[in-house]
Amino acid sequence: MTRPLRILTLSTLFPHAGAANFGIFVERQTAELNRRAEADVTVINPVGLPPWPLSKLSRYRDMVGLATHELWNGLRLFRPRFPLIPGMSGKSNPDRIYRAILPLVRQLHEENPFELIDAEFFYPDGPVAMRLSEQLDIPFSIKARGADIHHWGNQPGCQDQILAAADKAAGLLAVSCALKQDMIDLGMIGDRITVHYTGVDQSQFQPVNREKMKAEMGIAGPLLICTGALIPRKNQALIIKAMTAFPNARLILAGSGPEETNYRRLADRLGVAGQVQFMGNVPHQKLAALTAAADIAVLVSRSEGLANAWVEALACGTPIVISAAGGAKELLANPDAGRIVEENPDAIAEAIRSILASPPDQQAVRDTVSGFSWESNGDQLLAHFQRIDSDGRIGN
Template structure:
C-alpha cells in the first residue's frame, strides 16, 4: 500500500500500470479547513480524483493567514485561527502553516511572505518524502511562492491558473512581473478554461507549455434528487431561481435581487456567506422583494444537490469567472443555468439544454435571460446529459500525462 501520502494505492493498480505512483506536493492557499469548509473545494475535488486514479500520491501544504484568536468578536478573521496545524481529509494529509498578511501594502510582497513562512514546513516534507514535483494552484501569490520553493528545493513545478490570478492581477505592474517570472520558471502550466490562455500568451508564455484541463463535476455527488421531495424540504412553491457563491460584489447577487422586482412570480434562494449579506438583505427590502428572497447561509458542499434539484434555474451573474464550478454542479442535478458570458462560462454553457448566456451584466439582462430560458425550458434529463460530458476523467488523465512528462516518469 502507498505510504508516502497516507493514501491507499491498491497493489492491483500498481501491478496493472507497471509503474510506481507519482508523488506530488500540492501547494495552495485555496483548500478547505475547519474554519473555511468550502474554501477552494474545487482544488480538493480535482486532487481527490487524481489520487483515486491510483497513479498519484499527494501531500498538501495549504497555508492559512495568521490570526491570534478564533473568538467570534473578530468576525471573518477569526475563522483563520480554526485551522489546525495538520489534519487529514478524505485520506489526504494536509499541513496548514501560518503566514502574515499585511493590509494595503501586502499585495506586492505576498508571494515572498508566503514563501518565507512556509519554506521550513516544505523543506521538512521534502527531506522526509521522495516527492517528484510541486503542484501549485492559483498564480498569485501561491504560484509565485511555489516557484521560489521549486527553485530552492530543485523540484519540477506545475502551476494551475484559475481566474482572477490571470485575468485581473497581471494588470498590476509588480504582481504581473512576478506572475510572468513564475510562468517562465514552471515546467508546465494548466488553465481551467481556454479563455485563460490568452493572458498567459500576453505574458510571453509559449503555447507548448500550456494545457487546458477544465474542472469536471462529481456526477455521483451531484445528481438529480426527486424534485417533489427536494422542494418540500425547502418549502417551495412556484418557479424558483438559485444563486450560489460568496456574498461579494463580483458574484452579482445584488443584480439578481434587483431583477426580482421584474420577476414577480419567482422566488430566489441565495446560498453562501460573506461580507455583503447585510447589504443584500437591505437591498431586498428596498426593492420590495424581501418576502421572495431567502438567504440560506453557507451550505455544506454535500448538501447543495438538494438545493440545485429544487430550483428551476441557477443564475450566475459574476463579473468574472475562470471556470465556475456551480454551473456544472447545477446541470448535473438537472437544473439549467442563466449566466453572464464571461471567460470560461461560454465553454460550459454550449447548448440550449445547458441554459442561456446573457451578454449584459445587469438586472435587465438577467430578467431577459430568465424569460428566454423559461420560454423554452429544456428537459431536465437533457441538462443532466450535458453535464455528463464533463466528468473528471479527461482532466485526471491530462494531469497524469503532464506530471509524468515533466518528471521523466514512464507512461
C-alpha cells in the same frame, strides 16, 4: 511496480472544518489524484493570519484553531501560518508565504523527497512554487483558475511575479480555453498552456423530482439559485434587481461574503426581501439538493475561468443563466441548457422569463456535461504531471 510520483501540492484555498466548501474543487481534484497508485500527494495549505487583535475578527476566528497537520479525505495536509496584513499585503504575500513554509518544506523533502510542485493558483501560489522549486531543484506546474489571472494579473507588483513564475514553470494549466487566451494576452506562451477542465460528482449532482422537492421546501413558484461568495465580482446585486420582475419567485443565495449587508439592504429597498433567502455557506451535499430543486441557476459574474457552480447546476439538469465570462461559451454550446446574457438586470430577467416559459428537459441539460467527472479530471492531471516528470518542461 513503478514508484509513485511524489507531488507537493501548494494551495492557499482548501476546505477546513469552519468552511467545508472553501476551495472544495481543489480538494476534490487533489483527492482524486492521490487515490491513484501513480501519485503520492502531500498538501500544504498556508493559512494567513493577521496580528492580534485583528486575528479575533470573525473572518479569521475559525482559522486560528486549525490543526497544523491532519489527514483530510485521505490527504496528508499541513497548514502552516504566515503573517497577513488585510488589504495591504497582496504583492508581498508570496514572499511572506515562502519564508513561513520553507522550513516545513525542507523538512518534508529531507524525509521523503518531492519530485514535483503543483501550485493550484497562479497567485500567490505560483511565485511561491517558483522559489521552492529553486530551493529543492525540482520542477513545478501552475494552474490558473480565473481571478488569479483577471485580478492579480493586473495588480501593480503582482503581474511581474506572475509572469516570472510562468516563464520558469515546467508546465501551465488553465480551466478553460478562454482563460488560456487571457494568459496569452498577459504575456505567456500558448504552447506551454494545457486546458484542464474541472470535474463534477455526477452521482451527487443529479436531477430530482423538482416539483416534489420544491413542495417539500414549501415553495410554490419558481425557484432560482445563485452559488458563490457574496463579493462584487459575482454580481449578485444584478440578480436581486432582476427579482422585481418575478413577484412569485424565490431566490436562494448560497454563499457568504462582505457584500451580504449591502445585498440585504438592496433587497429591502427594492421590496423583494421576502423573496431572497441568504443561506450562507451551504454543505456540498445540501447544495446539490438545492441546485437540483431550482428551476434555474443564475451566475452572472464579471469574470470567471470556468465556474464549478455552472457545471454542477447542469449536472443537476438545472439550466443556467450566466454572463459571457471565461469559458461560458465553451460550456454552454446547447441553448436548451441555458442563456448567456449581458450583465444587467433586464437581460437577466428576460432570460429567466424565457426559460420559465419553456423549461428544458432535465436529462437533456445534464447530458451537456456528461464528459465532466473527477475521474477524467484526475486522468488528465496525472498525465500532465507525468509529462513534466518525463520531459522536464512542456512546450518551448
